[in-house]
Amino acid sequence: MNRHRVRLSVALLAVALAGLGVFAFSAWQDAFGSDASVASARDGALEAARTEVATLASLDYRKADANLEQWSAVATGAYKANLDRAKESDANQAKRTKSVSTARITSAAVTKVDVNAGTATVILSADVHIAANGKPAVRRKAGFTARMDRTDSGWLVGDLSSTGTGTP
Amino acid sequence: MTGWPITLPGRVRALPRRVRALPGRVRALPGKLRALPAEQVQRRCAVLAIIAAVLAAALGVTGALLRSDNEALVDAGKTSELTDRLRGPLTQVLSYDYADLDNAHKAARGLFTGAAVRQYDALFGRIRDTAQSKRLIVTTIVRNLGVVSLHGDRAELLGLVDQQIMSGAAQQRSGTAQLRLVAHRDPGGSWKVTELGVL
Incomplete structure (x- = not known):
């Protein structure tokens, strides 16, 4: 009788240890598996795109030089080089038209993510307030497609196109 | 030692x-x-x-x-199944031809359910009502459709659409719109749009 109960309790302990093993494996998968890396790339690119595209769609002629520095800081690659090249003419145009545009992202979604290449495509919708030459601001809706690149300084905008009428 | x-x-x-x-x-x-x-x-x-x-x-x-609860892109098959399922009908319901309004109507019945039926009517009813008299042809391209979140049988999507409106023979306007969609998968396994709004 006693032998029997000992065997039973050893067997139950073995079952408990096996359960622990399964849980440990699945917790490891959840935290570090390939699904988790897709999720973290997706969320990282999305979060960065929301703030960075808002930056790139906003420009205040009274602080144009500082704004254009911010544009450059959130961009990377050939797109950054293009922005840097156009910096002076962009600043001059903003000052000439006395334009102030402020963008607020209303929704965003990642449509593509490549964890190995470190790239993602994010689409965004924005409300853009545009005031020029002292006239009252108009509100425009805009859509954006941003290619995001993972760099040493985080996810940055590698290319940006506007599908809306809202960008100045 | x-x-x-x-x-x-x-x-x-x-x-x-x-x-x-x-x-x-x-x-x-x-x-x-x-x-x-x-x-x-x-x-x-x-x-x-x-x-x-x-x-x-x-x-x-x-x-x-x-673990991230959001299955968007993590479950790649489910994500593309969802966007593939909605893209075609969405293009159809947002496109009008005054000579063939039934096409959009039929597509709308298959795509929308619940609040979306009313929201669709409120957004596009006027275009539909004037389509015949103004001889409107609205061509829509769903340029991008992205999954904001995907939890089980419920999803939220963002759509960027381009529209071209031809009125009569030559007049032409074009515009873009950003749509917010909520979709549910019914027990039969097909996705239906339950909420529709213009952002």
Whole structure:
């Protein structure tokens, strides 16, 4: 009788240890598996795109030089080089038209993510307030497609196109 | 041990020897278990089992907290199935030809359910009503459709659409719109749009 109960309790302990093993494996998968890396790339690119595209769609002629520095800081690659090249003419145009545009992202979604290449495509919708030459601001809706690149300084905008009428 | 700058406690110094002795101890375990009183073996097993259960629960909770609930792109098949399913009908319901309004109507009946039916009518009813008299042809391209979130049978999407409106023979306007969609998968497995709004 006693032998029997000992065997039973050893067997139950073995079952408990096996359960622990399964849980440990699945917790490891959840935290570090390939699904988790897709999720973290997706969320990282999305979060960065929301703030960075808002930056790139906003420009205040009274602080144009500082704004254009911010544009450059959130961009990377050939797109950054293009922005840097156009910096002076962009600043001059903003000052000439006395334009102030402020963008607020209303929704965003990642449509593509490549964890190995470190790239993602994010689409965004924005409300853009545009005031020029002292006239009252108009509100425009805009859509954006941003290619995001993972760099040493985080996810940055590698290319940006506007599908809306809202960008100045 | 003369070269060591500090003196290790006896238990630590004995460790290598104890590790070497481990295989022998494991082999001796069944014998030792038999020699122990049954109650003691049971008690030890129970304590170990409880520790294992607590560890498993802690790991399970940690895993659940670390896991992202949003299945968008993580479940690549489900994500593309959802956008593929909605893209075609969405293009159809947002496109009008005054000569063939039934096409958009039929597509709308298949795509929308619940609040979306009313929201669709409110957004596009006017275009539909004037389509015939103004001879409107609205061509829509769903340029991008992205999944904001995907949880089980519920999804939220963002759509960027381009529209071209031809009125009469030559007049042409074009515009873009950003749409917010909520979709539910019915028990039959097909996705229906339950909410529709212009952002």
